[in-house]
Structures are given as structure tokens and as C-alpha cells.
Amino acid sequence: MAKIGFIGLGNMGMPMAKNLIKAGHEVKAFDLSAAALDHGVEAGMAPAATVSEAASGVEVVVTMVPEGKHSRAVYLNDDGILAKADAGTLLIDCSTIDVATARDINAAATEAGFEMVDAPVSGGVGGAEAATLTFMVGGTKGAFQKAEKILKPMGGKIFHCGGAGNGEAVKICNNMLLAISMIGTSEAFALGRRLGLDDQVLFDVASTSSGRCWSLDTYCPVPGPVPGSPANRDYQPGFAADMMLKDLRLAKTAAKATEASTPLGALSEALYSELSEKGHGNLDFSGIFKMVNQDI
Numbered sequence: 001m002a003k004i005g006f007i008g009l010g011n012m013g014m015p016m017a018k019n020l021i022k023a024g025h026e027v028k029a030f031d032l033s034a035a036a037l038d039h040g041v042e043a044g045m046a047p048a049a050t051v052s053e054a055a056s057g058v059e060v061v062v063t064m065v066p067e068g069k070h071s072r073a074v075y076l077n078d079d080g081i082l083a084k085a086d087a088g089t090l091l092i093d094c095s096t097i098d099v100a101t102a103r104d105i106n107a108a109a110t111e112a113g114f115e116m117v118d119a120p121v122s123g124g125v126g127g128a129e130a131a132t133l134t135f136m137v138g139g140t141k142g143a144f145q146k147a148e149k150i151l152k153p154m155g156g157k158i159f160h161c162g163g164a165g166n167g168e169a170v171k172i173c174n175n176m177l178l179a180i181s182m183i184g185t186s187e188a189f190a191l192g193r194r195l196g197l198d199d200q201v202l203f204d205v206a207s208t209s210s211g212r213c214w215s216l217d218t219y220c221p222v223p224g225p226v227p228g229s230p231a232n233r234d235y236q237p238g239f240a241a242d243m244m245l246k247d248l249r250l251a252k253t254a255a256k257a258t259e260a261s262t263p264l265g266a267l268s269e270a271l272y273s274e275l276s277e278k279g280h281g282n283l284d285f286s287g288i289f290k291m292v293n294q295d296i
């Protein structure tokens with residue numbers, strides 16, 4: 001069992017760190033929020049007063065912070081992880097951040113002699129609690145093999161996606177595709193209704209025909225055809241529209257940096273921005289149907 005420093009006990013980090021404890025690891029935790037840290041202590045974590053305290057005297061550091069600027073700060077500041085961790089410490093950043101920042105931090109870690117992976121997740125808070133998260137891991141094969149053992153008690157599927165930053169790259173490509181398919185599915189139902197089609201009829205045909213996709217057959221954005229989908233509980237998340245918007249912005253940044261042509265990704269970002277500006281960013285991302293259908 002390992003000594004692990006865990007930084008970022010938010011909605012995701014807290015249940016993930018709890019699962020590491022459940023698996024028998026020793027967790028020393030830090031969060032800027034005193035309340036989060038108190039909660040962590042109640043769950044059996046040792047409290048650290050600073051990032052540097054959480055990162056020293058451990059074999060592994062796991063971070064789960066909101067954005068690239070936070071990852072940059074916790075890893076690269078003068079009193080950050082790279083400056084304070086013991087030699088040989090394995091570094092795992094599970095935050096969803098932009099690919100360029102993930103690669104910058106990994107390069108700095110490598111230069112300082114550390115092995116590091118980016119390991120963003122999908123599966124949401126429910127997946128973090130149930131230890132069924134999917135991890136998309138970028139880094140060397142050796143670093144991946146070490147990280148896999150630590151990630152196992154927190155996840156279901158763990159994929160090695162290639163070199164540094166590739167975990168983040170897979171995540172934003174997947175989520176851009178998901179947004180596009182959800183908007184496309186929503187448009188099909190909006191048009192179908194106006195043509196006099198029953199939602200169930202369109203679902204029965206399209207979900208067994210060439211229009212089939214996950215947004216339709218597993219996460220249908222209209223109530224009825226898939227009883228477990230958020231549409232049946234007034235679009236309570238699930239995966240919030242504002243989280244999708246964050247990932248679409250990361251995809252847009254990456255497309256610009258690499259000169260990739262992603263017009264549908266850009267349009268999806270604009271539509272989710274509009275949903276958020278209308279005050280509905282806390283709906284599940286399938287709630288985009290309400291806007292596409294001109295209900296809001």
C-alpha cells in the first residue's frame with residue numbers, strides 16, 4: 001500500500017480520495033477549503049497545511065483541481081509539487097485541463113526527474129463515488145503501469161492513450177463528439193415533432209437504423225424512450241451543461257492551436273454558451289434539447 005498526497009478535495013476529488021483509503025492506502029490531503037479538508041479528516045485522511053506538505057514524504061501525488069491555471073500553480077509554483085516532492089514520487093494529474101498545459105507540466109516534471117501522467121476522468125460524481133470512473137491516461141508506458149495500480153481502486157476502465165497530454169486530448173475529442181451528437185439528436189426530435197412524429201416512433205426506428213448513437217439510444221434527450229435518461233427527471237444532471245461547455249472550450253483552444261477544422265465543435269460551443277447565458281448551465285447537457293426545441 002502506498003503513501004499518497006491528494007490535492008483537491010472537491011466534488012470529484014473527495015470521493016476519489018475516500019476510495020484510495022478504502023483500498024488501504026494512506027492519504028495525506030490538502031485543499032484550499034478548510035471545510036473540505038475537515039471532511040477529508042473525518043474520512044480518515046491526514047491533513048496537510050499546504051501543497052508542499054501534501055507533496056512531501058509520499059510515494060504518489062494525485063491532483064484533482066478545476067482548471068489548467070490551478071494545475072500549473074500546484075505543480076510549478078516555487079513551493080509547488082515539483083519543488084517539494086521527494087525524488088521518485090509518481091505524479092498523477094486527474095484534472096480536466098487544456099492539452100498544452102498538461103504537456104508543459106509533464107515536460108517540467110520530466111526535467112525535474114519525476115514520472116508523471118495526465119489522467120482525466122469521465123463518469124462524474126456518481127462514477128467517483130462508485131469507483132467506476134474511466135481514466136484516460138497520457139504519459140510513458142512505465143509511468144502508466146505505475147499509475148494504473150493507484151487508479152484501479154477509483155475506476156472501472158483505465159486506458160493508456162499515448163504520450164503526455166494524450167489523456168486530456170482523448171477526453172476533449174470524445175466530449176466534443178458527444179456534444180455534437182447530442183445536439184444532432186435533439187434537432188432530429190425537434191423536427192420530428194413538427195412533422196407530426198411521435199417521439200417513440202422516431203426513437204424505435206432511428207435507434208435501430210443508421211441514426212443510432214449513444215446520445216439517442218442510451219441518453220435520449222426527450223422523456224419516454226429511455227426511462228433512465230435525465231430527460232425523465234426534468235434534466236437534472238448527470239453531466240451538467242456547464243461542464244460540457246468547459247470541455248468544448250478546451251476543444252476549441254486545442255483546435256485553434258493545431259489548426260484543426262472543427263466547425264461543428266465551434267457551433268456546439270456557441271449553443272452550450274447560449275444555454276448557459278440563459279441561466280440553464282446547471283441542467284444536464286441533454287437539456288440542450290429544450291433550447292433546440294424552442295421551449296426555453
Ligand code: NAD
Pocket residue numbers: 007008009010011012013030031032033036051064065066067070073074094095096097121122123124125239243246
Ligand atoms: P470542484 O470545484 O468541486 O473541486 C475542486 C477542488 O480543488 C476545490 O475543493 C478547490 O478548493 C480545490 N483547489 C483549487 N485550487 C487548489 C489549490 N491550489 N490547492 C488545493 N486545492 C485547490 O471541481 P470537481 O467537480 O471536483 O472537478 C475537478 C476536476 O474534475 C475538474 O477539472 C473537472 O473538469 C473534472 N471533472 C469533473 C466532473 C464532475 O462531474 N464534477 C466530471 C469529470 C471531470
